[in-house]
Structure formats: structure tokens, C-alpha cells
Amino acid sequence: MNTTPDSWNAWLDATGAALLLVARTLCRNLADAEDAVQSGFLRFWKQRAAAHNPRAYLFRCVRAAALDQQRSQARRRRREARVAAGGRQEVWFRDELERDEQRAELAAALRKLPAAQAEVVALKIFAELSFAEIGALLTLSPNTVASRYRYALKNLAQVLVGRR
Amino acid sequence: MEDYSELEERLRSLRPLPLADACRARIGAGLARRRRRRRGVLACLLVAAATLLLWLAWAGAEPDVPPAPVAEDPRTPPSLRSYQQAWQESDAALFALLDQHGAQLLPRLASLPNLQDD
Numbered sequence: 001m002n003t004t005p006d007s008w009n010a011w012l013d014a015t016g017a018a019l020l021l022v023a024r025t026l027c028r029n030l031a032d033a034e035d036a037v038q039s040g041f042l043r044f045w046k047q048r049a050a051a052h053n054p055r056a057y058l059f060r061c062v063r064a065a066a067l068d069q070q071r072s073q074a075r076r077r078r079r080e081a082r083v084a085a086g087g088r089q090e091v092w093f094r095d096e097l098e099r100d101e102q103r104a105e106l107a108a109a110l111r112k113l114p115a116a117q118a119e120v121v122a123l124k125i126f127a128e129l130s131f132a133e134i135g136a137l138l139t140l141s142p143n144t145v146a147s148r149y150r151y152a153l154k155n156l157a158q159v160l161v162g163r164r
Numbered sequence: 165m166e167d168y169s170e171l172e173e174r175l176r177s178l179r180p181l182p183l184a185d186a187c188r189a190r191i192g193a194g195l196a197r198r199r200r201r202r203r204g205v206l207a208c209l210l211v212a213a214a215t216l217l218l219w220l221a222w223a224g225a226e227p228d229v230p231p232a233p234v235a236e237d238p239r240t241p242p243s244l245r246s247y248q249q250a251w252q253e254s255d256a257a258l259f260a261l262l263d264q265h266g267a268q269l270l271p272r273l274a275s276l277p278n279l280q281d282d
Contacts, residue, residue, distance in 0.1 A: 008191065008192070008195055009188075009192075012183060012188055012191065016182060016183035016188070017179070017180040017181060017182045017183065018180060019183070020180060020181060020182075020183055020187075021180040021181075030181075034183070034184065034186075034187040034190075037183065037187060037191075038187060038190050038191050038194065041191050042191065042194045042195065042198070045195060045198075046198070091181065092180060092181060093178045093179055093180055093181060094179040094180070094181055094182075095178055095179060097181075103174075103177070103178055106174055106175065106178060107178060110175070110178075121175065125172065125175045125176055126178075126180055150168070153168040153171055153172070154166070154168075156171060156175075157166075157168065157171055160171075
């Protein structure tokens with residue numbers, strides 16, 4: 001996406017779902033992921049003018065917010081309490097809600113990937129970032145990111161074949 | 165190397181959950197709060213700048229008049245003046261007196277008994 005939306009609503013329209021998905025790969029429930037998107041987006045909006053690549057910077061902000069949140073002891077306790085109380089259904093994609101079996105199966109396989117691999121898939125496929133941009137975001141070389149991505153696809157394929 | 169392009173296509177066809185309206189509203193509220201805070205700071209700066217300008221204008225309008233010279237009061241006792249000035253004034257007064265009345269004074273001074281005794 002080359003266009004740069006001016007208003008915050010346009011930014012959220014263009015990237016909101018991908019931001020939430022990337023946050024979901026790091027946070028273990030929807031409420032925490034939404035919190036991370038909120039605080040990451042506010043941080044991004046304040047400093048977006050100075051960003052060389054605003055779109056990649058937005059994902060970096062949300063990722064940093066998600067990691068900060070996971071480190072927070074208080075939030076972890078609250079999350080555990082919510083999970084103990086039943087919590088909500090862990091769904092990442094609309095397809096799962098619509099009971100599209102094939103897609104739901106793929107979504108479930110993606111959710112089962114190690115967090116680092118799921119994150120790279122989310123950033124590559126849904127955030128539409130290049131390997132170089134993902135590498136800058138994760139402080140990894142583009143080659144490492146590419147091989148992690150291929151491992152993720154290989155794992156996904158194995159999970160899907162194993163289910164059939 | 166295995167080809168995963170079909171798998172990638174399937175992944176791309178998945179639709180991630182959109183941001184909930186409540187989350188979007190919280191982001192909007194956060195941005196509005198930040199805008200209000202920034203406006204508040206700007207308003208404070210403006211008031212401070214206006215106050216400073218007013219004060220400068222008021223200070224600049226005041227006439228820069230030097231203090232009026234204090235007229236010398238003839239009744240001011242010599243002790244309050246400078247020692248040298250008082251000395252010179254008394255000398256001048258004595259000589260003026262002698263110039264005017266010296267001829268009359270000297271015989272009388274000479275006739276004073278104390279002076280004769282000394």
C-alpha cells in the first residue's frame with residue numbers, strides 16, 4: 001500500500017485487522033491484543049511524521065506495545081483471571097466464525113504455530129510487509145526472516161496434511 | 165525447494181477479525197485527549213506570551229525622566245554639606261566681610277582689652 005491515509009480512521013481501515021492479528025500472535029487473548037493496538041497506534045500517531053516508513057513503523061509500535069504488555073505482571077494476572085473465568089473464544093479470523101471448515105482449519109493451524117513463526121506469517125501475508133521491512137522490525141536479517149517464513153509454511157503444510 | 169504458493173494464496177484468502185468498534189472508539193478518545201492536552205498547553209503558552217507582551221508594552225510606555233535636581237536649601241546646616249564646600253563658603257564669607265568692613269573693624273578689634281593683654 002503506497003498511499004498514506006491522512007486521518008486516523010483511514011489508517012485503521014487500512015491496517016486495523018492486520019494490526020490486531022499481529023498483536024494476537026503475541027498476546028494470548030483478544031482483549032490484550034486490542035489494548036496493544038490502542039496504545040501502539042497512539043504512540044505511532046504521535047511520532048508518525050518522523051517515521052521513514054510509516055506503515056512499517058505502525059506495526060513496530062503495535063508490536064512493541066504488545067511485548068510491553070506481555071511483560072506487565074498486573075496485566076498477566078488479570079488475563080489469567082479472565083481465562084480462569086471462562087474467557088472468550090480464541091478466534092483470529094472471520095472465516096472461523098462463519099464456519100467455513102477449510103479456512104477454519106487453516107486458521108487453527110496458523111494459531112498452533114510457534115509465536116515467532118506466526119508473527120512472521122502475519123507480517124508478511126496480512127500486513128503486506130517485505131522481508132527487509134520485517135527484518136528491520138524484528139531486528140533480524142531479511143534472510144533469517146525469509147527462512148523463518150518458509151519454516152512456518154512448511155509447518156502449516158504438515159499440520160494440514162496430518163489432519164486429513 | 166517446495167512450492168508453497170498455493171498455501172500462501174489460501175492464507176491470503178483468510179480474513180482477519182476487524183478491529184472492534186469499541187477499540188476504535190477508545191483510540192479516538194485517546195487521540196482526542198491528546199489533542200485537548202496539546203490545546204491546553206498552547207493556550208497556557210499564549211496567555212504567558214500575551215502577559216509578557218503587555219508587561220513589556222507597559223514598561224516601555226513609562227517616560228524615562230531623570231530625577232529632578234533637589235534645590236539647595238539655604239537653611240541646610242553646614243554639617244550636612246560636604247566638609248570642603250562648607251570650609252570654602254565660610255572662608256569666602258569672612259573675606260567678603262573683611263573687604264567691606266575691614267577698615268572700621270580693625271581699630272575696634274585692636275582696642276579690645278583681651279587682645280591688648282595677649
